[in-house]
Amino acid sequence: MYKPFQKAAVLGAGVMGSQIAAHLANAGLTVHLLDIAAQGDNKNDVVETAFKKAIKQSPPILFTEKTARRVILGNFDEHFHRIADVDWVIEVVVENLAIKQDLMARVEGVINDDTVVSTNTSGLPIQEIAQGRSESFRKRFLGTHFFNPPRYLKLLELIQTPDTEPQILEKMQWFAWMHLGKGVVVAKDTPNFIANRIGMYATMLGIRGVTEQGYTIEEIDTLTGVIAGRPKSATFRTADLVGLDTLMYVAHNLYPAIPDDESREVFRVPQLLKKLVETGSLGAKTGQGFYKKQGKEILSINPTTLAYEAAKSLDLGEIEAIGKIDDLGDRLRKLYHDSGRAGIFFRKLTLEILGYSARRIPEIADRPADIDRAIRWGFGWELGPFEIWDVLGFETVLADMKAAGISVPEWVEKMHDSGVQSFYQKDRLSWAEQKVVDACAVCISEQPKAPTDEIQIAAIKEDAKNILWQNSEASLLNLGDGVVLYEFHSKGNTLTLKAVEGLAKVLDIVENSDYRGLVIGNDSANFSGGANLAEMAMLAQTDNGKGIADLIVKFQTLLQRMKYFPKPIVAAIVGRVLGGGCELVLACPHVVAAAETYIGLVELGVGLIPGGGGIMRMVTWAADKAVSESPQDIQPFLRKVFETVGMAKVSNSAYEGQELGFLSPTTKIVMNADRRLTVAKAEVLCLDRIGYMPPPKRNAVMVLGRPARAMLEHAVYVMQQGGFISEYDSYLASRLAYVMTGGELTVPALVDENYLLRLETEAFLPLLQQPKTQERIAYMLKTKKPLRN
Numbered sequence: 001m002y003k004p005f006q007k008a009a010v011l012g013a014g015v016m017g018s019q020i021a022a023h024l025a026n027a028g029l030t031v032h033l034l035d036i037a038a039q040g041d042n043k044n045d046v047v048e049t050a051f052k053k054a055i056k057q058s059p060p061i062l063f064t065e066k067t068a069r070r071v072i073l074g075n076f077d078e079h080f081h082r083i084a085d086v087d088w089v090i091e092v093v094v095e096n097l098a099i100k101q102d103l104m105a106r107v108e109g110v111i112n113d114d115t116v117v118s119t120n121t122s123g124l125p126i127q128e129i130a131q132g133r134s135e136s137f138r139k140r141f142l143g144t145h146f147f148n149p150p151r152y153l154k155l156l157e158l159i160q161t162p163d164t165e166p167q168i169l170e171k172m173q174w175f176a177w178m179h180l181g182k183g184v185v186v187a188k189d190t191p192n193f194i195a196n197r198i199g200m201y202a203t204m205l206g207i208r209g210v211t212e213q214g215y216t217i218e219e220i221d222t223l224t225g226v227i228a229g230r231p232k233s234a235t236f237r238t239a240d241l242v243g244l245d246t247l248m249y250v251a252h253n254l255y256p257a258i259p260d261d262e263s264r265e266v267f268r269v270p271q272l273l274k275k276l277v278e279t280g281s282l283g284a285k286t287g288q289g290f291y292k293k294q295g296k297e298i299l300s301i302n303p304t305t306l307a308y309e310a311a312k313s314l315d316l317g318e319i320e321a322i323g324k325i326d327d328l329g330d331r332l333r334k335l336y337h338d339s340g341r342a343g344i345f346f347r348k349l350t351l352e353i354l355g356y357s358a359r360r361i362p363e364i365a366d367r368p369a370d371i372d373r374a375i376r377w378g379f380g381w382e383l384g385p386f387e388i389w390d391v392l393g394f395e396t397v398l399a400d401m402k403a404a405g406i407s408v409p410e411w412v413e414k415m416h417d418s419g420v421q422s423f424y425q426k427d428r429l430s431w432a433e434q435k436v437v438d439a440c441a442v443c444i445s446e447q448p449k450a451p452t453d454e455i456q457i458a459a460i461k462e463d464a465k466n467i468l469w470q471n472s473e474a475s476l477l478n479l480g481d482g483v484v485l486y487e488f489h490s491k492g493n494t495l496t497l498k499a500v501e502g503l504a505k506v507l508d509i510v511e512n513s514d515y516r517g518l519v520i521g522n523d524s525a526n527f528s529g530g531a532n533l534a535e536m537a538m539l540a541q542t543d544n545g546k547g548i549a550d551l552i553v554k555f556q557t558l559l560q561r562m563k564y565f566p567k568p569i570v571a572a573i574v575g576r577v578l579g580g581g582c583e584l585v586l587a588c589p590h591v592v593a594a595a596e597t598y599i600g601l602v603e604l605g606v607g608l609i610p611g612g613g614g615i616m617r618m619v620t621w622a623a624d625k626a627v628s629e630s631p632q633d634i635q636p637f638l639r640k641v642f643e644t645v646g647m648a649k650v651s652n653s654a655y656e657g658q659e660l661g662f663l664s665p666t667t668k669i670v671m672n673a674d675r676r677l678t679v680a681k682a683e684v685l686c687l688d689r690i691g692y693m694p695p696p697k698r699n700a701v702m703v704l705g706r707p708a709r710a711m712l713e714h715a716v717y718v719m720q721q722g723g724f725i726s727e728y729d730s731y732l733a734s735r736l737a738y739v740m741t742g743g744e745l746t747v748p749a750l751v752d753e754n755y756l757l758r759l760e761t762e763a764f765l766p767l768l769q770q771p772k773t774q775e776r777i778a779y780m781l782k783t784k785k786p787l788r789n
Helices: 015-026 045-054 065-070 076-085 097-108 135-139 166-179 195-211 217-223 236-242 244-257 271-278 319-323 328-336 341-359 368-379 385-392 394-403 410-417 431-440 457-461 497-511 533-542 546-563 580-587 614-625 631-646 654-660 673-689 705-721 727-740 753-768 771-783
Strands: 007-011 030-035 071-075 088-091 116-119 141-146 155-160 183-187 291-294 297-301 308-310 467-471 474-480 483-488 517-520 569-578 590-600 668-670 701-703 749-751
Touching (some): 007 015, 007 076, 015 045, 015 141, 030 076, 065 071, 071 076, 088 097, 135 141, 141 166, 155 166, 166 183, 195 217, 195 236, 195 244, 195 341, 217 236, 217 341, 236 244, 244 271, 319 328, 328 341, 328 385, 341 368, 341 385, 385 394, 394 410, 457 474, 457 483, 474 497, 483 497, 497 517, 497 546, 517 673, 533 546, 533 771, 546 753, 569 673, 580 614, 614 631, 614 727, 614 753, 631 705, 668 673, 705 727, 727 753
Parallel strands (some): 007 030, 030 071, 517 569, 590 668
Antiparallel strands (some): 141 155, 291 297, 297 308, 467 474, 474 483
């Protein structure tokens, strides 16, 4: 078992250096961020300016503002000695081999004998950077290629040199997976490694679709975006975000570095890219690149005149209908076989990318699975190249490649001759991996992997015996060892009527059986978007209010039952946890949260207030935070809760969720979201083994009555007069204040939980009938954005 790193040093405070330091601090490390000494009295000016700029970025690079305290700034002249007692040194200085080599010589003279040293370079051979260093140093040296932004992109490519000790590589894989939340791929020391080599190839093909094939920028981004299972930023928006100068720099350096690459000419810098960089149109950082925002309109570059023009209508045939196909596999097949302009481009692009990826084995990776993981984790594709090949049909793609004159590597031909029709088996290990390994005389077992024993819902469902109960929107699954999982998989993981009814049914099953406890979670990127607004809007229009009132009371009762359930219940959450989803988590006595959890009570954004116990639990949190039940002690915390809920604030991370009161201090936070179900199951078992007792029932909560309501309403009045909120926002906030302070109570008093729950219900129902609330709900359903009417 390895010991985790506790101290690190990042050498270089540029864009990547500052962000890597921030992410290490997010993981709990103490980080020394050092850069060159500045001229003048303040030699830390370079590093201070860089880090100050970095922490103002959006999205934020730190989990909380306090996290920045773990980053200690310094300069190479005065503070280089600090690296003497760190566990890990990461070099992120300018891409100049001589400078890096000189820095490594200086590092070797200071560090301990067991310090791991890595470089984040993507443009220089890793082993050359350690040239001239001792054997001991080289054994502890490797490449750690983070992707930008390091906090949000999962991929970390580890590049070993011939001298890197296997134990060092294995430790780095373990630490990156377990403590940094990374998906690790071991790459070879080749130009641009794995993800950027394939990703740059795809990007260059996209640019050539505009310059050589007559497609517009908007058409290419449509065909290489969400419809293809890729990020919304697609090709050209991504290029603008990365920076066109950076893109050109990478291509310029890559072209001469791959003289034996049969597709090398694809990487030759296009004239359009050159012209944009020469004119200072570098993308988002200069306000214009391939796109330019002018007022509310998004213009795109005319590749001939270099003028920015309004988007033209897409000439892509049935693209809109294809985009509405929910299943990605069906969507890709429909697009691939389309006979119009959309299909022609997508088919050609796909065949070229798949062929190039296959030909890069074993040059950049030994295993197709590593290329797929690198592209999914580094570029956000839902499927990697070989997974796409499988979806489209192995024989179909192979035949089309040959018809198009695209070179197919020998190992794929051997796969075909063996009668195999898929790259992947059920265990997700590529069939082709062993064939490639045999051909390359490389032993796959020599490359230690990150842990792969995490609970995966898809794998559990492969055995029908594990499905203990289900309806169309939820399932009860057997996790083994007496632990079961309630998984709701409604659209957007919303709390639909069926999802809520399913949870009630599951609680009955668990309580009246020998199961030891329950995990609530799913395998989605987002735990829950809250109540199903479409169902609620329909009920509001067709019901006199009684149906919704009954539904709210049932939901409140269900969550109260969860809170005091006689067996351990653990919610395993990640991503967006909003509205009713947040209320469910607030009621759950035990929670495992991925660090990247964005949780909040957002009901005011759709013209409502929380109605499932969210207000009651936040008021309880405020009372518990105070040092006494004196109103003057409780008021500051109540005001914080009022602002948080009233402004529909969502946490920036699980750690901020704790600060805001949405998550308890005992919440188990995991850096790697893939581990949340595994840890949640372990938590259930631990709670059961020590003899589980539910939390004691809360018979009294201190509420502050009319004086506190007046204080909160005055703050709302000031906000409205200042033009920060609308009149209707003010009205909603007043209803929130009414419930939070105990309704008509004239003085502070102790009330039970049911009293506050009744107030929530009574305040919620009239709001649902308000025209402005219905407008907000309709707008949210249509645009996915809040309306401030």
